[in-house]
Amino acid sequence: MPDVRKVVILGAGPAGLTAALYLARASLNPLVITGDLPGGQLMLTSMVENFPGFPEGILGPELMDLFKRQAERFGAQLVYDRVSKVDFRRRPFKIYTEGSVFEAEAVIIATGASARRLGLEGEKRLMGRGVSFCATCDGAFFKGKEVAVVGGGDSALEEALFLTKFANKVTVIHRRDRLRASPILQQRAFSNLKISFKWNSVVVDILGEKSVEGLVVEDVKNGLKEVLNTQGLFVAIGHEPNTEIFRGQIELDEKGYIMLKKGSMTNVEGVFAAGDVHDHRYRQAITAAGFGCMAALDVERYLGLR
Numbered sequence: 001m002p003d004v005r006k007v008v009i010l011g012a013g014p015a016g017l018t019a020a021l022y023l024a025r026a027s028l029n030p031l032v033i034t035g036d037l038p039g040g041q042l043m044l045t046s047m048v049e050n051f052p053g054f055p056e057g058i059l060g061p062e063l064m065d066l067f068k069r070q071a072e073r074f075g076a077q078l079v080y081d082r083v084s085k086v087d088f089r090r091r092p093f094k095i096y097t098e099g100s101v102f103e104a105e106a107v108i109i110a111t112g113a114s115a116r117r118l119g120l121e122g123e124k125r126l127m128g129r130g131v132s133f134c135a136t137c138d139g140a141f142f143k144g145k146e147v148a149v150v151g152g153g154d155s156a157l158e159e160a161l162f163l164t165k166f167a168n169k170v171t172v173i174h175r176r177d178r179l180r181a182s183p184i185l186q187q188r189a190f191s192n193l194k195i196s197f198k199w200n201s202v203v204v205d206i207l208g209e210k211s212v213e214g215l216v217v218e219d220v221k222n223g224l225k226e227v228l229n230t231q232g233l234f235v236a237i238g239h240e241p242n243t244e245i246f247r248g249q250i251e252l253d254e255k256g257y258i259m260l261k262k263g264s265m266t267n268v269e270g271v272f273a274a275g276d277v278h279d280h281r282y283r284q285a286i287t288a289a290g291f292g293c294m295a296a297l298d299v300e301r302y303l304g305l306r
């Protein structure tokens, strides 16, 4: 039989590792099951300039290595595996990976969200070299350049508006002829002289070997293709929370995000959630870390230690 842990944390991004740090310091010996992307979404970005405490900025992977080392220093234990199944119906809770079963009195779900991808070959190859999923993270690298944003929702327009602080020209590429974004953001984008729109269009290829040099854009109405000169591609076509394995046990909203009930607790007493897995509004490393801290404190209280 596996040992019953006081607490197991699922996910090792800013939320999961901050929770691990607090719980390790509370002598709860937390186990963190990292999932497929230990370190989370910051592992996919380059320089992080908006995380307080690093006035010169810090590379995303370096920052996450510091998070991990700090949690480990106090006794957090990381398991580099992915969770395939959970059983929150019985206590202790059971967490299954490919080869192991873990049991815990309390669980923090910090599995995050993943940016939806276009599914193009160049998208992965040039990620961090012109292809980005976060203007707040990477916008400043495009000072004086031309960039494109794909998407027609609030995120796409927020990204486009933010990018006008740096880029000379921002082209929003949208697959339809109407935006989904809120009227106020539409108004702002339409009246911004740096922003132009390419309607009924999709990106079918990303050009460039070492960095983005252009995009092949196809008009979905007539099939005509053209090359758009751009050095940056921001993909803002939504996020998907990593919650599939919890479906049926943890209450999710209509978009699949975890719904919190009391503080950071979910509908299951003893199961908590932190970070992008429940928060689709702020989605910052610093807010995720804050949520991780809150969940850890709630776990301590739940276990009667506070």
Ligand code: NAP
Pocket (backbone or CB within 6 Å): 116, 117, 118, 150, 151, 152, 153, 154, 155, 156, 158, 175, 176, 179, 180, 202, 236, 237, 238, 239, 280
């Ligand atoms: P979203 O509202 O789901 O919009 C996604 C956009 O991407 C849509 O315009 C969609 O096109 C397009 N899209 C989806 N898949 C695509 C694909 N494969 N290829 C090309 N285009 C694709 O996502 P979001 O903008 O990230 O917003 C998510 C939620 O957060 C929304 O509820 C939003 O209101 C909220 N949010 C709010 C704020 C704010 O209030 N300031 C800021 C950001 C986000 P179609 O329109 O054709 O479906």
